Amino acid sequence: MDEWLLPIIDLNCCTNCGLCVTLCPTHAVALVGGRPRIVRPQDCSYCATCEDACPESAIALVYEIVPAPHQN
Amino acid sequence: MTQMDHIQLRKVALFAALSARTLERVAAVARPQHVLAETQILLAGDPCTTVYFVVAGTVRVYQLSAEGREQVLAHLEPGQALNLVPALLEMEEARNLSSVAALTDVTLYAIPRADFLHLLERCPELTMTALRHLAARVAHLTELVADLSLRTVRARLARFMLEQCSAESPAPWTHAEIAARIGSVRVVVSRTLRDFAAEGILEVQRQRITVADREALIREAAL
Ligand code: SF4
Ligand code: SF4
Numbered sequence: 426m427d428e429w430l431l432p433i434i435d436l437n438c439c440t441n442c443g444l445c446v447t448l449c450p451t452h453a454v455a456l457v458g459g460r461p462r463i464v465r466p467q468d469c470s471y472c473a474t475c476e477d478a479c480p481e482s483a484i485a486l487v488y489e490i491v492p493a494p495h496q497n
Numbered sequence: 498m499t500q501m502d503h504i505q506l507r508k509v510a511l512f513a514a515l516s517a518r519t520l521e522r523v524a525a526v527a528r529p530q531h532v533l534a535e536t537q538i539l540l541a542g543d544p545c546t547t548v549y550f551v552v553a554g555t556v557r558v559y560q561l562s563a564e565g566r567e568q569v570l571a572h573l574e575p576g577q578a579l580n581l582v583p584a585l586l587e588m589e590e591a592r593n594l595s596s597v598a599a600l601t602d603v604t605l606y607a608i609p610r611a612d613f614l615h616l617l618e619r620c621p622e623l624t625m626t627a628l629r630h631l632a633a634r635v636a637h638l639t640e641l642v643a644d645l646s647l648r649t650v651r652a653r654l655a656r657f658m659l660e661q662c663s664a665e666s667p668a669p670w671t672h673a674e675i676a677a678r679i680g681s682v683r684v685v686v687s688r689t690l691r692d693f694a695a696e697g698i699l700e701v702q703r704q705r706i707t708v709a710d711r712e713a714l715i716r717e718a719a720l
């Protein structure tokens with residue numbers, strides 16, 4: 426999995442409160458038409474500030490779990 | 498039923514080794530359904546009317562606590578059945594035990610409960626396969642109960658990481674999903690992962706968690 430993963434936003438749970446937008450240190454997430462979107466994917470540092478702050482657990486970072494290369 | 502349906506049904510563990518004659522009887526009552534990601538397939542507590550078999554995509558089997566906390570019980574992949582246990586209960590007890598939602602776009606084959614029970618009565622080879630399948634489920638759940646009651650979150654997380662490392666097609670996980678899977682909460686999983694990283698057991702880079710010290714993780718899992 427070499428794609429550049431981004432935080433996933435569950436718009437069914439999101440209340441559009443904008444906290445993730447206010448707290449994101451890189452301004453990677455912004456409200457577009459009142460809804461949060463990752464607007465600058467290249468700037469997202471995957472710091473998890475948005476995930477830690479979201480009151481609805483609507484935004485989350487995903488991880489792949491892999492063995493160290495020499496253990497393959 | 499087309500030849501394609503027969504090929505798809507052979508992907509289901511329960512049907513893979515059936516004779517052509519028995520598969521024909523299964524195919525006569527099975528209907529394909531295509532479901533988009535995030536669609537709710539079953540709700541816990543609703544009457545169990547249908548047994549499903551996954552042939553493409555992944556579904557999430559979960560239950561909600563009174564506070565709305567999601568406990569993921571399983572991710573079911575192609576070949577696996579869902580709703581088999583409640584389908585076998587007495588009519589008045591036959592309610593979906595868990596909720597199920599599509600994690601990805603999914604193709605399922607649906608067999609009405611009454612037709613499935615009829616098949617089991619008529620096809621001993623299908624009945625034996627179903628019994629073996631259920632025995633494997635009981636063994637897995639017994640292990641899960643032991644895990645929840647006897648092991649710390651640290652040990653459960655260590656075991657989960659080891660399992661994922663050896664998974665054939667590793668799925669990406671959020672901390673909340675890991676928490677739901679091991680019977681914990683997101684903040685505790687995040688903190689424990691940070692502890693493992695600080696101890697050099699794991700390395701966390703952007704979207705990848707690498708098991709740096711497998712031996713240490715095995716020791717943790719055994720605690
Ligand atoms: S992970 Fe960090 S950088 Fe990326 S969107 Fe969330 S707060 Fe912003
Ligand atoms: S903090 Fe959560 S609920 Fe608020 S806008 Fe962001 S994702 Fe939506």
